[in-house]
Amino acid sequence: MSVLTVNSLGKSFGGVRAVENVSFEIGKGEFLALIGPNGAGKSTTFNMINGQLAADTGEILIGGKSIAGMAPRDIWRLGVGRTFQVAATFGSMTVVENVQMALISHASRLLNLWRPAASLYRERALELLAQVGMQDAADRPSRELAYGDVKRIELAIALANDPQLLLMDEPTAGMAPRERNDLIKLVKQLVIERGISVLFTEHSMDVVFSYADRIIVLARGRLIADGDAAAIRDNAKVREVYFGTGKTFQGASS
């Protein structure tokens, strides 16, 4: 059974059809890139899957369960980790406390008024930090970190609930090329080790074509291609939306 199934999804804002009839699936352990030019509907699709936006039509199944009407926090409880396009942490906490927060939430102990939180799940949090290479910064205030490190912390937080599915909105945005490669390599390695499925949007084509198992392409709200790197590279429609056909102006003048 697929981890995520999206069935004829649609969303309009006013008169604009941002997403129209989009369907795809992610299998277990698959590293799936969602790409498309600006305004293609990537973020809208993404935000419907993570529960930030409600879909107008269609359905989204996570582990076979429909998420219609669920808040982001309920979707997280289904085993969906998530990172944001603009990374940020809880600025008033240390690095390790940020991860502990997610672990405490995962264990449903948020309403505990008594046990000092700093001692809860610290070991597990340090393990997660070690996996993203941030164990040395564990006790630093998270607001002092460089942006690339914040992205790693976010990843550690997203892994805290042992997710089946990881949603990453432009995981490498705002990073230097070197950092970019390192981060994606790390994610890919985690995917393989833990059998997590990942859906990510990305603007950097090197990252997409070197690491994604499969790529789906959106343009003007519609899914126009779905396949592996080679297939997408040779797809005429994809070339058209990215590079143009050179026919745009002929069509208009004739």
Add this chain to the structure above:
Amino acid sequence: MTLDAFLFQALNGLSTASGLFFIAAGLSLIFGVTRIVNIAHGSLYMLGTYIAYTLATKIGGAFGFWGGIVLTALFVGVIGAAIEMLLLRRIYRAPELFQLLATFALVLIFNDMTLWLWGPEDLLGPRAPGLAGAVEIFGRRLPSYDLFLIFVAPAVLILLHFALAKSRFGRLVRAATQDREMVGALGVNQAVLFTSVFALGSLLAGLGGALQVAREPANLAMDLAVIGDAFVVVVVGGMGSITGAYLAAIIIAEVKALCIAIGVVDLGFIKFNASKFTLVAEFIVMAIVLIVRPYGLLGKPQGNVRSVAEPEAPIRPAAPLLKAFAAVVLALLLALPVVAQSSPYVMVLATDILIAVIFATSLHFIMGPGGMHSFGHAAYFGLGAYGAALLLKSAGFPMLAALLAAPAVALLGALLFGWFAVGLSGVYLAMLTLAFAQIVWAAVFQWETFTGGSNGVIGVWPTAPFNKAWVYYLLALALAVISVLLLRRFLFAPFGYAMRAGRDSALRAEAIGIDVKRIHWLGFAIAGGICGIAGGLFAFAKGSISPEAIAVGRSIDGLVMVLLGGIQTLVGPMVGASVFAMLQDTIMRQTEYWRGLLGCVILFLVLAFPQGIAGAFSMLWSRFDGKRGGRA
């Protein structure tokens, strides 16, 4: 009640609405452009009435009256410009709360200045020359001046509307209301724009105040009374909307007038006098509007205006040094009854300080870690105090049981009010919490048969052994220590962390399964419950409780205490509460003008220590520490 009487009251309401409109329009304009909630706006209104009174009586005649009103408005406008240039300009970048505090300091200073210049008596101005008579409408006599007021407000509204729609200044004001950063980026001189908007808003307040001169006596309580109404109007109408302000002024004034017109209602099983619920009615309207339309009737959602405050450092368990210090302080406090045997006043003052500490620490719990800036913490203080007093007096509870029930009463109130409040944020949350506090206050004030009205509940004395001041002090000390330690424990527990996570980033907190609203709601309730302890202690310490003790002033005192101590530290509210309670007690004994002095102290602190006293010390310490570490 006849239809005529009903319509007559409606007319009366319209003339009251005009005064409300002037002050609310000014407040709204200023907020829209500068994002400052000017609490001192009521003081400018009051000054308007006083100055117009002086001009009308000293110069006399038609010119003294009508010319005086115009001159007054202009003069108050100049005062507003001076405030903006001398004070506000220095704190635009400070956290929102500091701006509120600074304008509140102005309220205190203006109030005492007025007392000094005009004395404590109410001053009723002369009848308006040319409009001294009355007109017969609906079988009653309506003063023609009131009729005049009914038409002035819409005239000014139309004038303002065209000024804002057509002039370059108006376009700038509207642009800045929508996005002031963009306006700055486009090369508009913001300093001039802000000063002139502040002057215009002040002018409107002064005009509104001056026009009241023939209608009601100038008195020293006007400033807070009118600012309360004005807030309600602005929030109901929508921040930044002038037309909204007019609409809301009419709605509020009419609701009040209707309450009076309805009079005694007999529902068969219960009989009550609606005219006694004018104050409650006003705040109920506001609460309903905020719940249904969180941005007011004609308001638009405000873009998130920065939080320029430094993000706070992670909380750490108390260092050995702090623990040792706390132990020393506690030992000293325990020894105080022995040391101060000869002076009973010391025990009273110390008990007051402990009550203030509980009050401020509970407020800080939601303001700091929760990020909810409550302007109505007095509500839970009042519920605790009245809960304890009434259970003792009416239900025959023994003293200790009544005292222990105080936090339960306050907790229930906070659960109810908090449920609505946590749906909002920023200024709107501040206003809704204020509204709830005013509902509690007004209900207590006007429900005479149950609460004793303005006299309050008296004879709430502690029983033996707590009837001795030093024993009661020790009880207060025990409760204060328990409250502070409990709140601290909660903050270090997962709950406190979740509350901070929700404040730091609600979006991210939700993304890791935290139900931010629920957590903040419970936090709000806990703070309310603990605050109830302070209220209960207060009632027994004073032997009585009256509406005055739970009015808006107490909420503001709490804010001052928290900000004085520094919102970013956990020790801050304790330091702030102690300093504030001592200042209030000592200054109050020295001079008749303690409010003004307190205002000056607050202004000084706001300008000199934008991080609060404890914050400033910890900054100094970390600097010192850094240097030492650097050399080693």
